[in-house]
Amino acid sequence: MTIKTIDTGPFKLDGGAMFGVVPKTLWQRTNPADDRNLCAWALRNLLIETHDADGKPRLILVDTGAGDKQDAKFFGFYDLPNGKTLAGAIEAAGYSLTDVTDVLLTHLHFDHAGGAVRWADAAHTKLVPTFPNAHYWCHSKQWQWAVQPNPRERATYLRENFMPLQESGQLRFTDEERFNIPDIELLYVDGHTEKMILPKLTVQDKTLLFCADLIPSASHVPVPYVMGYDVRPLLTMDEKTQYLQQAVQENWLLVFDHDPTCEAATIETTEKGIRVLDRGMLANFM
Template sequence: MFERLPVPLSRHERAGPPMPEIGPYTLHTVDTGRFGLDGGAMFGIVPKPLWSQRIEPDEQNRIPLSMRCLLLIGDGRVVLIDTGIGDTFEDTKFQDIFAVDHSGATLEGSLAAHGVAPVDVTDVVLTHLHFDHAGGSTRRIDGEPAVAFPNATYHVQRRHWNWAADPNPKEEQSFRSDTFAPIEEAGQLNLVEGETTLLPHVDVSLVHGHTEAQQTVTVRDDETTLVYVADLLPTTHHLSPAWTMAYDVRPLRTIEEKGEFLEQAADSEWKLFFEHDPEVAVADVERTDRGVQVVNERSLDAL
């Protein structure tokens, strides 16, 4: 292990606008760049004339997507939730297909903007191991993949880890072993057993529609609950039942899971953090005559 630096200063000790706090943590958005996926695949059976009114595709029918991660600092911890694509994928063909764009932001650069170096990170919570969520967990060193955060414990659901290690044909291209195998080889893997309180004020819950044992992450105290929804709701445009991804391994399960989740979110006044929405980081939800809808869309600092 590398020497760990002191935990970055809290918002009370640093210059700049105050960031929201939940429990012992100060929360920060970590922008890791953008990429593109086929709009038809992202919206399944929804016709293009409908979804393209909300997110305009490029000439290859790809829609722009954020890779927005969440950083928690406090209680002696630096916790990163998901890691984006990272720099493991060196081949230009891959970057071309998925329109990978790091010109505006990178994982390491965005962490540095918050005063965090890779050696500072104590915990990495991976919602699942698809390359756009776990790719930044490793990096290339002398051409070989190695852990990107040498002092961190990486938290992954055991059922999902086993699922990714022997992928089905539909997800085979989404799992890249060089983005997660080095974690186990380095002895930094914590296999999580189901729904639990993972860290103080941080809970994980399971959904199985998109992939087996994806974990959503809840940060909560007595006043505020923020849920990192990952690919249960990839964007604010995916709340309606039929607006599900073709990437989901169990689309009917997704419909059921997000319906139950949104009802509870509306009842409990949860705040939702969106990983892939190109414009919206945080939103509330409320019941309307058109079902549960997003309201009060905003950035994290307006939480």
């Protein structure tokens, strides 16, 4: 198994929304805000080259970023587009869109599922799955939340980002069909949103956890640092505690989807709680 990061950021989100009740005087030390109170964040995905249980080669993309098909007004809120595209990032990694066999969507918020679908032509007349040969995977309960969104998440569930996946017949649910890839275990959490997936990867003697939006950056490792976007923040804290403790005990490497400078980190228990030990680029840990 080989793993590469695919980054289509940066983009910007409100610092207060990203850190919830944590005071700005604390979070701005690591994540300075601009004059609109926006902080820069990554749109980081994983590209995994491996084999399935039958020995067939698989190229798996975990999340897809925000994509580039929304209008200027929408993207203006996030300082997008930034000149980077998912297709360009995939090609820079040495692959084509047709090589991808599976797309694992941790959840269907716009900044994770937006790149799953693209315009089929320059005239913008039809939306199609970005990866024509891939199965797209998510949990069925997350799908239902996206199709029938609650008022809190309605603005981030954009139907154009995921309905074409069902219409094309490429959609699969991880709780209905087995995601049968050795050394990839799918964990589920419900604090940020319903049935978000955390892929846990075993690579030789290392265990990696792609933290998705449970722990979006190294700055969010302290348990009280919970995003204002979370639908069940107290549950998020419980889930963070559970997996952070396990990560310390079993020496996991955490991989962050939104940290602008740190792709991955190890953690340790300190007098103040669990904190980052070593941080850096994913390749430096492998």
